[in-house]
Amino acid sequence: MAKEIVIWYDKEGDYIEVLFExxxxxxxxxxxxxxxxxxxxxxxxxxxxxxxxxxxKEKPLSFLLKSQVA
Numbered sequence: 001m002a003k004e005i006v007i008w009y010d011k012e013g014d015y016i017e018v019l020f021e022x023x024x025x026x027x028x029x030x031x032x033x034x035x036x037x038x039x040x041x042x043x044x045x046x047x048x049x050x051x052x053x054x055x056x057k058e059k060p061l062s063f064l065l066k067s068q069v070a
Contacts, residue, residue, distance in 0.1 A: 006047075014052050014055070015053065016049065017038075019046060021046040025041070027049065034051045034052055035049070048065055
């Protein structure tokens with residue numbers, strides 16, 4: 001079964017958001033200051049965002065996302 005992934009890029013805000021599921025959730029910090037992970041109320045990963053995309057110096061960008069709250 002195909003799964004829809006929504007990618008939203010705001011060029012003016014230099015911000016990208018990737019959503020694996022469209023449901024209520026909130027963003028929390030990761031080890032990378034530019035990356036936030038979006039989780040649902042149970043702590044399941046439903047997306048992520050990257051701030052200041054054009055300013056990233058790390059190529060390729062690599063980060064760990066957690067699927068559930070520990």
